[in-house]
Amino acid sequence: MDEGRPASNPMSNTWTVARSASTRQHVEWVFDDGLPKLKFQDLVLKSSSRRKILYSIRNRLRQDRALVLLSKPHQGKVMEVVAQSPASSHFYYNGEYTRFSDWRFIFKARAGLLPLNGAPWKEGDKGCRRCSKADLETLAHVLNHCEGRSRCWQLRHDGIQNRVVHTAQHSAAQILSINKQVPGTNLRPDIIMKIDDVIHIIDITCPFENRIDGFEKAKHDRYAPLLEQFASQASRVEINPILVGAIGAWDPANDKFLLKIASRNYLKKMQKLCISDNIRWARDIYVEHVTGRRQFDEAEILRNPNFRPCEPVLDDPLDVPQCSTSATAMPV
Numbered sequence: 001m002d003e004g005r006p007a008s009n010p011m012s013n014t015w016t017v018a019r020s021a022s023t024r025q026h027v028e029w030v031f032d033d034g035l036p037k038l039k040f041q042d043l044v045l046k047s048s049s050r051r052k053i054l055y056s057i058r059n060r061l062r063q064d065r066a067l068v069l070l071s072k073p074h075q076g077k078v079m080e081v082v083a084q085s086p087a088s089s090h091f092y093y094n095g096e097y098t099r100f101s102d103w104r105f106i107f108k109a110r111a112g113l114l115p116l117n118g119a120p121w122k123e124g125d126k127g128c129r130r131c132s133k134a135d136l137e138t139l140a141h142v143l144n145h146c147e148g149r150s151r152c153w154q155l156r157h158d159g160i161q162n163r164v165v166h167t168a169q170h171s172a173a174q175i176l177s178i179n180k181q182v183p184g185t186n187l188r189p190d191i192i193m194k195i196d197d198v199i200h201i202i203d204i205t206c207p208f209e210n211r212i213d214g215f216e217k218a219k220h221d222r223y224a225p226l227l228e229q230f231a232s233q234a235s236r237v238e239i240n241p242i243l244v245g246a247i248g249a250w251d252p253a254n255d256k257f258l259l260k261i262a263s264r265n266y267l268k269k270m271q272k273l274c275i276s277d278n279i280r281w282a283r284d285i286y287v288e289h290v291t292g293r294r295q296f297d298e299a300e301i302l303r304n305p306n307f308r309p310c311e312p313v314l315d316d317p318l319d320v321p322q323c324s325t326s327a328t329a330m331p332v
């Protein structure tokens with residue numbers, strides 16, 4: 001029982017340690033008819049539930065932290081969409097498919113703490129540093145609207161599209177077209193495929209998730225005229241939007257269609273890959289915006305759509321060395 005005992009007090013024992021631990025955690029001891037009870041906020045833990053004491057206190061602290069996070073005006077906005085699917089936070093515990101540079105970026109991005117000109121605490125010119133179209137340089141503008149980043153958006157979109165095509169190729173689906181203009185219209189759906197006499201028109205988008213409303217609005221029906229066009233070729237025609245947020249929020253509504261071409265197990269993996277792809281793009285677009293230097297090798301990505309740029313060791317404005325001797329980023 002020596003563990004945790006204050007070294008400065010030679011008279012300490014289990015009770016003195018318990019008392020100082022209770023004071024630290026604001027836990028109160030109450031005796032009712034000689035029987036001890038612990039009081040923590042409005043929780044009362046009797047001796048019969050002694051095995052649950054640590055769980056109960058830890059769980060309450062976790063709930064309190066979540067409430068504080070959601071009550072912050074900006075965090076609440078992004079977390080509302082991120083919380084729609086546990087996949088959006090898949091890398092929190094193990095860093096799977098996530099570079100160190102992405103790790104340094106994503107939490108600040110989701111919490112609205114990146115030092116862009118439009119940040120609430122920034123003084124002076126709030127406008128975009130790269131274009132004249134935005135009076136407020138926000139992350140949504142940088143990732144989805146700023147001029148000069150359109151090539152990145154295209155590659156980001158194509159990355160998700162390639163994953164869907166690859167998955168469909170290993171299923172019973174028959175792919176009818178990929179990014180081809182439908183004759184007689186000016187519409188160019190991402191993918192058209194046929195599964196069991198049903199034609200699916202797939203529309204992939206990477207909106208900047210800020211509110212569930214924004215996510216819902218991205219499910220526009222610009223392909224509605226095609227429903228009639230294909231009606232004679234199948235028993236039914238469906239438009240299936242697939243939304244993967246620009247900072248890695250997964251829309252749970254994607255799953256219904258994707259389960260037609262993927263097993264439940266592979267879908268879980270696919271969600272993680274798509275989310276991490278978009279987080280990588282978000283980081284690379286943000287750093288390119290701030291530094292003016294492209295963060296990826298386009299030729300390499302075109303050669304192999306699954307190519308993942310390795311850990312950047314230079315030009316990471318978010319890499320703040322913890323001490324002067326370890327300034328180099330570690331490879332993945």
Ligand SMILES: [Zn+2]
Pocket residue numbers: 128129130131132133134141145146147
């Ligand atoms: Zn701009």
